[in-house]
Amino acid sequence: GAVVSQHPSWVICKSGTSVKIECRSLDFQATTMFWYRQFPKQSLMLMATSNEGSKATYEQGVEKDKFLINHASLTLSTLTVTSAHPEDSSFYICSARPSGNIREAQYFGPGTRLLVL
């Protein structure tokens, strides 16, 4: 149980294009999902918290107009990197928290590796 998928796992794009990453909770409902970014050999950095049916909450320093988050259902959140630039190249990881049990862990997706040329 508690499986989270992400798609795509790898994406290479040209500078200036937009990239959409999907995060799905496969066997549970998730009112809240989280988006992280991780650069090589660095810690996870929380970018934003996504709540189903409402606007995402962004961490300080994360541009909400650049990283668009949509959480339209209890099993799907999307992150769109708009007008991507080489400095956006990173490992993007989502996680989902099952609805209901407040003590419950977060479960991570396998991550999406983005390379912007």
Add this chain to the structure above:
Amino acid sequence: QKEVEQNSGPLSVPEGAIASLNCTYSDRGSQSFFWYRQYSGKSPELIMFIYSNGDKEDGRFTAQLNKASQYVSLLIRDSQPSDSATYLCAVKKAPDMRFGAGTRLTVKP
């Protein structure tokens, strides 16, 4: 003071030894405590959780929690080279979960 602190390591132990990973947290109201393992190039995976003071064992892993000291640890017995990874401590005070920066563990054959 960081909310969740871990020694970044690297922590190096020989194969078969006990690896001890430590974590301290600042918020006394924290309710749930988790250990995640992250292999290089992969996303974190949950390996242990503990809610109450004391020890919790699962196979070769033991999580220890001391709320009075605001301290949580993970012991890995009979360490294997496949245990080499970064271990993230996570502390939850609902609804927020805070992660430590992780301790890199290397188990040498």
